[in-house]
Amino acid sequence: MKHLHIPAISLLLLVLACTKDKSNYDYSEKENIEIKGVLDNYSVITLKDTLRINPELTSNKDTDMEYRWGLYKGQVGVMDTISYTKNLSHPVKESAGNYILVFYTRNKKTGVIKTKQSGLSVNTRFTRGWYIAKDDGADSDLDLFLTPNNILAEEKLENIYSTVNGSKLAGNITNLSFLSAYYTYDNGPLERTRTLMVSTDKDINAIGIGRLNLIRNKQTLFLGDIPEMGAPNAVILGSSAYYGLAKGQLYSISTNSLNSGLFGSKTRRNSSNADYSLSLFNSSSDATNPVFFDNTSSTFVTLVNAGSTLTEFSDAAGTKMPARNNNKQVLFMALKYIEYQPAPKYSFISKGYGVLQDKTNPSLKILSYLEQDESSLKITNDTIQPSSKLFNATQYALLYEDENMLYFSTDNQIYSRNLNNGFEQLQYAVPAGEEVTFIRHHTYTSEAAYAFNFVIVGTRKNDQYIIRMFKKSSGNLESTPYQVLQGKGIARGLLYIAPSVREDTYPNSF
Amino acid sequence: MKSGIFSITICCLFAAVAISCKQDQYYLFNHKARLQFGPPLNPPGTSYPTFMDTLKSATFYYYDNSKMVDTVYFDIYTIGKPASKDRKYTLQVYELPGVENAIAGQHYVAFDDASVKDLYVIKPDSVHARVPVIIKRTPELKNKSLSLGIRVKEDENFELGESSKLWRKLQFTDRLSRPDAWDEFASQYYWGPYSVAKHQYMINVTGFRWDNQYMDELSDEQVRYYRSFFQTSLIEYNKAHPDAPLKDEYGEPINFL
Structure with missing residues (x-):
C-alpha cells in the first residue's frame, strides 16, 4: 500500500509542477538613457515668449532616437503634442494657467523609453503686478504696474482694462477683491478662473486675470433678476461661499457644491423677510462663518453654509454689548486673525475689530473686539475718546496676523493705534494738498523675491493718485516709503496679483 | 490487490482533477430575440x-x-x-x-x-x-x-x-399635474409636497412652465435659487394677504421647505 502511495503522489506533483517557462534569458546590460538640460519648472508669458529647451541625451547603447514634447493642462487629460524634434522651440500661445510639460524619448533600436516632466507656468503680462482700482468720479478703470523681477514696479500699463476691452467700467470703485477658484466658462469648459472682482457703485464686474477680459457683470452674474446696484457693492470670500453684496443686500454662491459662478437668490434677513442693509465692512475668512453687520437693525449677523436666511449672532458669555439691536452703525470692521480649535471642536474661530457709532448719540464711538465662534459673538468695547485721533478717522486698516495695531487717517494724516494700550502715534505726515483715499495692510510670502509686508496708503491730489508702500519696523512705518506708484484718477484700492496669489492671500480687501 | 486498485483509482482521480481545469467558454445569446x-x-x-x-x-x-x-x-x-x-x-x-x-x-x-x-x-x-x-x-x-x-x-x-x-x-x-421630475426626492429636498395650487403659484410668479422638461433641466444651483426665490415670494404673498395665506387644494398652507 505504502509503495503505491509514493508513486501516486509523485505523479500528481509532477502533473501540477509543470508551468510554462517565462524566464528572461537576456543577460545583456540594461539600457540607461539619461536626460539633462530640462529643468523642473518653466515660467513663460503667452503670445510673447518662445519656450526653448535643448536637452542632452546619453545612452549606453546604440541609439536611433525619436522624440515628442507634449503639454497637459492640469493633472489629467489628453496630452497636446507640440513638437517631434529633440530641441524644443515652441512659440507660447497657450492660455494662462499651469501645465505639465512632458519630454518623451524612445530608442527605436531597443524600444526603451525615457520621459522627463516639468512644470510650466503660462502667464500673460496681466498675471503679475500691482493692480490699482481707480475712478474719475464717474467711471472706473485699472492700472497695472508690472513687476518682472521683484516687487518694485518697472512699467505702468495705464487704463489697461479699457485698453483691452474698449470701454471703462461704469460707476465709482467700491471694492476690489480677487478669487482664484471662481468658476466660469471663460476658456470653454466650466473651470476655476483667476478673477478680479471689481465692484463699483453701478456694477459688479468679474474680470479674468489671464486676458483681462470682462467675464461677467451684473447682467450675467446673478441667477434671476438683476439686483439693484449701489454702494456698498462688493464680492467677499467666505468659508463655504462667495458673498456678493449689492446695495447692502447679500447674495451667495455655495462653494461646497458644484456651481457655475452665479449668485443665487437674495438672502433674507429673517423669516418675515425684513429689510436690511449690510455694511461693506465685515470680518470674513475662508474658514469661519462671516461676521456681517446690519446697519438697519444694528445687529451682527452671519450666514451659515450659504443658506437663504441670515442668522443673528447670539451673545457669548462675558460679552459687553448685545449682538442684536444694539443701536449702533459700523464705521469699520475687519478680520484680525483666525484660530483653530482642536478636539472636540475641530473648527476655526475668528477675531476681529470694529469701529461703531451710536445712532442716537453720534458722539459715542467705540472700538469693539469681536470674538466669533460659529454663531455666537463676544464683544469687548473700548470707548473712543473725542480727544483721540481715532475718533475722527475716515480711513482704516487693521494689521492682519501681525502687530496688534490699527492704522487710520485723520485730517489726512496717517496714525496708528496700539490695540493693547490705546497709544496713538503719527506714522506718516501726508504732504499738504493730498487726501487719503484708502489704507491697506497686505502681506505676501509665497515667493522670496516678491515677498512683502506693507502698509499701503493711497492718496488723491487733484486728478492724480499717489500710492505709498511702507515697510514696518515693530509695527511702525519706516520714514520713507519703499515704493511709490502714481497715476491718473482716484485710487480706491489695490491688489498685488501673481500666479501664487490665492483668494485667501489678502483677507481684508478694504 | 484491492488496496492497489483503490490507490490507482485515487491517483487517477487526482490526475483527472489536476488536468481537467480549463477556461470556461463564453456563451453567446443564440436564442430567439x-x-x-x-x-x-x-x-x-x-x-x-x-x-x-x-x-x-x-x-x-x-x-x-x-x-x-x-x-x-x-x-x-x-x-x-x-x-x-x-x-x-x-x-x-x-x-x-x-x-x-x-x-x-x-x-x-x-x-x-x-x-x-x-x-x-x-x-x-x-x-x-x-x-x-x-x-x-x-x-x-x-x-x-x-x-x-x-x-x-x-x-x-x-x-x-x-x-x-x-x-x-x-x-x-388636461389639468395641471405633477411632473415626473417632482418626485419624492424633489418633494423631500426641494419643493415640499406637491399640490396643484403650489404648482400653479410657481408658474404664476415666474412665468415659466414648470413642466417635466423644464424641471428636469434645472441645475442644482438653479434649484437652490428657485427654492429660496419661492420662499421669499411666499413670505411676501402671505404678508400682503394676512387673512388669506396661500393654501393648497387640501386647505393646507403652502410652503417650500
Missing part, C-alpha cells in the same frame, strides 16, 4: 434607477386649444442580435386597478390601429426604439386624469424579456 422596456437612450455608463420612466405623466394643460393629440414616448430594447430588416413588435394594454383606465380609440390611438401600427417596429441593425403612445385631448380630461397600462406581448419576432421590465404606465390629463 427578446424584448423589454428600458431607460432613455443615453451615453454608456449613465446609470438609472431600476424603475425610472416606468410611470410617465402628460398633460395638455400647457398647450393652446388647437392641440388635440400628443405623443408620449417610452423606450424599448431588444435582447439578441440585431436584424437586417424591420421587426414588428406587439404591445397590449392591461387594466390598472383603482384608477380610471383610458379607452382605446376614444382616449388614445390603439397600437394596432392601421394609422399607427407600422410605428411599432425595431429598425434594421437596431436594438432600440422609441415607443409612441398617442393620446387624445377630450373634454373630460379637464376634470380628471386617465391611466394606461402597457405591456410587451410575445409574438413571432420577440419573446418576453425580464419580467420586471415588461410594463409601463402612463397617466394623462
